[in-house]
Amino acid sequence: MRLPLLAATGPMGWLGIVAAALTVYALPLVLDDAFFILVMQSLAYLYIVAIGIDILVGWTGQISIGHAGLYAVGAYTSALLTTKAGFSFWASAPLGVVAAGIAGGLLALPSLRAKGPYLAMVTLAFGFMVEVTANRWDFTGGPMGIMSIPGPRLPSGEEMDGTEYFWLIGGTAIVVQVLTANLYRSRIGRTLFALQGSEVAAETVGINVYAWKVLAFVLSSVCAGLGGVFFAHQNGFINSDTFVFGLSVQLLTSALMGGSGTLFGPLVGSVILNLLPTIFAHLHEYQLYIYGGIILVTIVFMPRGIVGSLLQLNVVRGLLPKPAAIAPDPSVIAELREGARPTVTVRDLSKHFGGIRALNNVDISIKPGTVHGLIGPNGSGKSTFVNVVTGIYKPTSGEVEVAGKQVGGSSPHGMARSGITRTFQSIRLFGDLSVLNNVMVGFHLQLRYGFLSHLFQTAGAVAEEERYRRRAMALLEFVGIADRAEDLAQNLSYGEQRRLEIARGLATKPKLLLLDEPAAGVNPTELHYLADVIGRIKAAGVTQVVIEHHMELIMGISDTISVLDFGQKIAEGTATEVRANPKVIEAYLGAPAEGETHG
Amino acid sequence: MTNIVLPRRQLLAATALTALAAPAIVRAQSKEPIRLGTAMPLTGSQAGYGADFVTGMRMAAKDVTEAGGIAGRPVEILALDTQADPQLGINAVNRFIGVEKLPMYFVAWSPVVKAVAPISNREKVLAINTGANAPEIAHLGDYVYTAFPLADVDISKLATYSVKTLGKKRAAVLYINNDTGIDAAKIYREFFTAAGGQIVAFEAYDPKATEFTGMLLKTRAANPDMVHIHGLLTDVPQVIAQMRQLGMTQRVSTYSVAYNPKILEQLGAAAEGLIVTSLAPGVAENPRLTPFIERWKKEAGRAPNGLPYIQYQYDMVLMAKAMYEYLDKKGIAATGESLREALLAVKTFELPMTGQMVVDGHRVDKPVYLLTVEKGQFVPLATLS
Amino acid sequence: MYDPIILAQIFWTGLASASPHVLMTVGFALTLKVTGLWNFAQAGFMAVAFYTMYMALNWLGLPIAVAVLLAIGTTVAASLATEAYGLQVLRERQSGNLTFFIFTLILSEFLIYVITLIFGTEPQTLFKSILSPVQIIGGVAVSDWDMLGVGLMIGGMFALWLFMTFTRDGQFLTAVADNAKLAELYGISARRSYRVTAVIASLFIVASMYLIGSHGGIVPNTPLELVLSAVLGTLLGGIGRVFAAGAASIFLALIQSFSILFLASRWQNLLLYGFLFVAILLFPRGVRLPKFRFALLAGR
Incomplete structure (x- = not known):
């Protein structure tokens, strides 16, 4: 049974509110x-x-x-x-x-x-x-x-x-x-x-x-x-x-000193900065010493502020309520399977940076539900390709089409709306959020309840959050890191972070998921998991484009491979076809194969 | 030049602490002291004057206590720092009223006096201005009075004197853009033109400014024969110095803030001819002044900053004495209301350092002493009443 | 009001008055360039510089040359201590920009509190008199102070340019500014460069405070206001461009000086800040384009 407002405030929360109200009431009287x-x-x-x-x-x-x-x-x-x-x-x-x-x-x-x-x-x-x-x-x-x-004035007029x-x-x-x-x-x-x-x-x-x-x-x-x-x-x-200006600095300092990004940091900071001068007022000049000294010490020795530093102590963390276990809702995977599976086509795509032609009239058609590999030597335009398709760059010419509809040139969040999302070569997670919350962010476009609902914590908003937490849990299970759900994302191992990024990408219900060098820096065991995940994503029906240097991985998982060199597509086909293509060999080794290798 | 800052500040801190701890000490004595509150800049750019103001009051408190006190009770000064800042002034006065439960307090610096007025009026605590000169102070409410003549007393007479006696016809008015300067500048303009002169330049400058070339060149181009500067000790010397460096040789007048030996040091020959007003009698008019200055030099190791102002601070204790004793004779307890009535009932005060003071509602009128700098010394120029 | 002599006077005096600000801006901008830090602690160092000279001249009666040397000593010491015990600690902890900002600002305030305790809050000047001898050259009043200011400004910037262009340590500064980690790979010590920068900035600070302190009164809080002018010049000149920052400072000062001709003096500050506001927005260098590295293969 939930309240219509403040629906998720538990008994401890209500206790806190009442205690605060009583304190405010009693202070001036006392x-x-x-x-x-x-x-x-x-x-x-x-x-x-x-x-x-x-x-x-x-x-x-x-x-x-x-x-x-x-x-x-x-x-x-x-x-x-x-x-x-x-x-x-x-x-x-x-x-x-x-x-x-x-x-x-x-x-x-x-x-x-x-x-x-x-x-x-x-x-x-x-x-x-x-x-x-x-x-x-x-x-x-x-x-x-x-x-x-x-x-x-009060109603009485006073x-x-x-x-x-x-x-x-x-x-x-x-x-x-x-x-x-x-x-x-x-x-x-x-x-x-x-x-x-x-x-x-x-x-x-x-x-x-x-x-x-x-x-x-x-x-x-x-x-x-x-x-x-x-x-x-x-x-x-x-x-x-x-x-x-000094006031602006003081306000900033109280937030920073208390602990920025924590719930009670501003309270602690405000109390200290505003009560200190009064407490030490009778010490006249020394008051300033003490005031300045306290602030300096806090900034240098407690970089996360007072509350932030307290939260890092195991003693304190032990006192915090443990989050309840969440039962995963696998329907999120089923939805991926049922989702639309359009063809994504890149037609005649070019991207020039001044005189440099990073991409030159590239034509690639990505069949739905497949794993499409993209390889090429360094500087061949693979990263540019990903950036253009996901909206970080605007194409100089050419089109990106999803199910025949032109989407090229949108902003990144516009591309996401069209169903295109990606992971990054250098992993970009929301480090301060928990693993579960990282995935929750991925649900952004699907969540219906807006600012006001969450401001007042309506029952509907709270229920939606619960529903999606269960779906997020299912996605974490899918990539195999469900046991880390409540840890901070930045505390995961490298391979786990990779998989988390993928789970976040899946949360957007993508029509196309681009994985940018997912194997970079990953150890052989993790590599095995990675290939496994990619396979299961394919089984769940999501179309993927994988950019990679790791030949073994890419050859193993891809249905089709396109090869870029100097911004142009020089070959396309199955792994076997591409491996034997003389143009591909030349691009990588620099000359028709004769046992010569380039470092 | 010896630096007396440290001992003086320690003296102040010690006496402030003592003042705060006073009740405990005094309970050992026979009677509870009368505590007079004063809100002055003890730190900040105006502290040179503010701290000396408090010292002047303490000297008077000592003298009065030794002479038997107020209605037999010793006198103590409770000084709180305002840094001449309105917000800090508000804090200080709130402390006087809320924590120290004083029925009356002294205050100076126009922005501060104005800021604390609403509190005095609301809480019915008597505020007495002892050094600010913004004319608006006469209209700040029932509980705000002044013992110090406002700008319409000295500036008006100075302006008229400049035309009628010095024969100046074209004046430039340069003033600091805050409560201290704005109204006073208007008064100078009003009286200078009324006396038959013409204001050829009327320029405000930022309180934080250090560079006045543009303003001075504009002024120079207007060809004045007199320049009146209304600012604070932090800027008036700079303006004069830069004037002289730009080749402007006009005579300069200002108000009592510049009646300060430090100005002569800073400006050297550039100070020659400078006219300042003083609202307190000088050594020639008041024989008590010379021993007072000697005593100050002995105790503080240097001459006082802003002697005429300090004379008023000293006399405030005597004024309070008269007010408290009026109430004591009638058996009335000292509250803001009763002290206010005492002030108006006594009306005429014979004060040792500044002479007779007649409280005319929210104003006081006093003779204006003009001094000028001749051969590196301040000498009397005229007395206007 | 548009008499050429008056305009020349406004120009000359504006330029001369700008000289201490230019010097402190160059120091600030150099620190920013090499260390990447908006070093608001400079306000505290400026206070240290001035009050050292003040104490040496007025309390100890030392000659001016000795006072200046002492001031260089104390300012360098304060600078290096801050670098070693404050900034390096924060760097190792990979603290965010906001932490550095608050730390340097509070450090300045703290230094100023201590100085207030020792020296009080009365305005002080280095010498008893704030006037300097004036000559009239072509109708324009030129004082000795003006000439010293302009001389230090031009001489200081020229010397810095020579240093950064022709000496090894100077060139290292540019390398470290560009990419500290890469420079380390080539055997250049980033920390040594930070220390060299601290010393150079201190020299500029002492010169600047000498000029200001001999021209008007200073209270302990003054440097906090002055450092903001250094920030303005640095922003307009462009992060990483030290001499442009100096030029921007001169430009700002001259705008303010000349604006008196058509603008009431009370609106000058608003003009300045409005100008800054618009300038930053029109040149949003905060938008970074992802770097595109294109390997140029020789012969292909």
């Missing part, structure tokens, strides 16, 4: 100190902001060092609406949050095209632009800021006092944490972590990486705006002096 209540208020709303930042930085792996700007948008919007337009807090606050979300979206759309340090600097510039504009513009009060900002305001902020923080936990454990969190693991791999299972990054950015902006709104109404005064 402390009864106006100043500390103010400190607690600040802690609570900065915690909300830290959660948002962690979603962007810890989950998705993007950097922003300008979040003070989004915090400012929330603060100024709500402050201006209440002071200049007479809105009540209850109206201006949501509007402030929306404004911050929109600002974040507008910032994200162009900025997320940049990566790494460039993204960091764009956000830095944004933060400064907001600060400078707020400081210079008369509308925002210039350097003197906005005064006499009213606090929220303004909330410090305790009641803390209850409001603390309660909101609890709600935000619960919703965030829902996302963390759902496909939403999984997808964002996948982006951090490997954007390229995420694309190949159908994830529109750019759109999801923007989503993460907007979520973090909404949190920042919410924090800003609470800040604006706390002291009745804001000016641009608050929204400085």
Whole structure:
């Protein structure tokens, strides 16, 4: 029997929520100190902001060092609406949050095209632009800021006092944490972590990486705006002096120090960074020493943050609840068999890089349900072929057709939608996710329940997740690594990781699965498993293209082999035919066979 | 130049700690001390003044306690750091009210005074400005008063003097783009033009700026015969220095912030002719000042930063004494409300360092002393009332 | 306002005022090029450099040459210590970019806290006077400080160019910048190159802080603001292009100086950041194309 909302929150979860609510309620009554209540208020709303930042930085792996700007948008919007337009807090606050979300979206759309340090600097510039504009513009009060900002009013007409305001902020923080936990454990969190693991791999299972990054950015902006709104109404005064680079750094630090990418990291980080100064305030100058010293030590000695480092201790891991065993659902294999089996044709395909013709008028037709090998010497265009067919490159000319329909030129996630997916020569897994979750990401295009359902953890969303976990388990059984389901993907052996990649590819219900040098770096025992898996995939009816150098493997498994050299197809046929083809021998050995070998 | 920073800071830290620990110590004595709170920049770029302000108050507290205290109770100063930053000022005042339960506190630096006003008004705790000069301070609410004359007192008189007595006709106004500069600049403009002069340049500069060439060249092109600079000690010397380096020889005026020996050191000959205002009587007018300066030099090892301001800080303790004793005589407990009424009832205060102070609602009016730099020394120029 | 002499003055003074920023940008950009690190710890080193000189001149009464040498010593020491005990640890742990960033930033803040404790927060200058002798050349005011600044800027960049082009250690810097692991295979020590970079950056830092400290007041926090200008120049010049970063710094400074002619001074900063924002977006060098390696077979 499931609740319609928060359907997967077990008794421990509910206990936690109730305990948190009681703490928030009791704290101001127990402390009864106006100043500390103010400190607690600040802690609570900065915690909300830290959660948002962690979603962007810890989950998705993007950097922003300008979040003070989004915090400012929330603060100024709500402050201006209440002071200049007479809105009540209850109206201006949501509007402030929306404004911050929109600002974040507008910032994200162009900025997320940049990566790494460039993204960091764009956000830095944004933060400064907001600060400078707020400081210079008369509308925002210039350097003197906005005064006499009213606090929220109760239905009785009175303004909330410090305790009641803390209850409001603390309660909101609890709600935000619960919703965030829902996302963390759902496909939403999984997808964002996948982006951090490997954007390229995420694309190949159908994830529109750019759109999801923007989503993460907007979520973090909404949190920042919410924090800003609470800040604006706390002291009745804001000016641009608050929204400085240093604040952005402090927010980042609290997320990082607590443990980025963990569920309670932001809480720990926020508590430490916001309570420390108050605790040590009477030590005046030494306070700064201690503060800076603690942060430095944590960063250097606890690279995964406090919570992250704790989670690595076996003692702590022992306390975590063990995941329940999952009964595999083999219908997923049956579905592969029943799936459409179109012919994939590559017609007259060319790809030029400047003057280099990597592919030159290549024609290959891949018969459904077969294993089609692709071989050729180094530099013959095999990798380019795979990249074009899976959408990483756009063809210069020619077509890729699936069941007669033109799909060439789509983005990688578009190609995935058309049923084409791949594994990578250098394995690209989502290292921070469990083995099972790696496969779950592969189900991306098939999952029906969206953001809101998972935010509120509806019964339908939870049920879908359970169904697919069972199917993922079946796929893991299929490739023979079901016993590693709950381990982290990065802890698998090389061969196991290969097989995991294949399981992920199968999860997309591919019409064509390309395996890019699956035997690279694999030991002879694993090689045996690999051949076995490829055979069983063929038996399950999935069409495969295998690019390989390992002659024994490719000759053994392929129904047809195409040979490329200098970007052109020079031979095609069965293994025996290709092995004897003089053109193939020449391509590999450099001259008509005469016992000469090239190193 | 000896560096007294370390001992002074230790002195401050020690006394702050003592102040916080005071109640415990004093319970051993007969009566509970009266604690006067002051929110000043103890660190940050303005700490040079802020820390000295607190020292001035402590000297007064010592003197008053030795003379019998306030209504027989010893006086202690509780100083919290604002770094002249509004947010930190808010924190400090919240501490005064929430933790220390003070009914009244002193504060300075315009942005801070403005930021803490709503809290004072809401909690009915009396805030007294002792050094900021933004004219808006007179309109910040029922619980915000000033003991220090606002810019409309000295800047207005300076502007008028520049036209009527110095015969200047074309003034350039260069000001820092924050609460300290914006309103004061407007006042200068208003009175300079009212007296018959013309403002030929009116430029704001960023508080963090260090390079003023563009602004100064624009100013030079406007051909002023007087330049008024309204900024802080971190930028005023730079502006003057760069002016001189660009060949601008106009006379410069500024307000009391520059009445500081360090400026003379930094600028050397470039400071000649600089006019500063002072809102406190000087050595010539007040015989108590010379021994006070000597005492300061002995205790701190150097001259005070911003002497006129420090005179006000010292006198604040005496003003508080008058207010508390008024209430004590009537048997009224000291709360924000009652202290406010005491302030308005007493109205006229005879203060040792700054002379008579008449509290006229939310303003005070005082004679303005003009000084100028001659041969590397500050000398009196005029007294305007 | 468009009088040629005024324009010349704006140009000259803008160029001279830019010189300390150019020097610190070149130091920052070189560090980024060779080590791949956005070294915000440079702010802390800048504070160390200035306050060493300040202490030597004003507390110990040493002559200026000795003060400068001392400052080079302490800055190099701080730099090398950070490299050995902080950055190398993080490198070995393969920490992410964000960790490096936060570490270097917090390290700077920490150094600055310590300096604040010792020196207080009053603005300080290296010498009592912040004026320097001025001559009028062709109607333009040229001060000794201006000339020193421009001289150090041009001389410093030229010396660096000579070093990187003609000396072995200098060439190694480029090799390590390009591909540290490959360079190691050829017997070039990446760590030695990092140390050489630290020393060179320190020289530029000391020169830069000497100029700034003799021209106006510094508080311990000033370097944190200054280092951001180094970041801007580096970004616009392009990661890995040290002299372009220097040129970009000059360009930015001149834009700001000349913008006074048509823009109220209060909007100058916004102009700068807006410019940066747009520039980064229009040149999204973050999008990397997968490398295509094409083996060229001779004769075929």
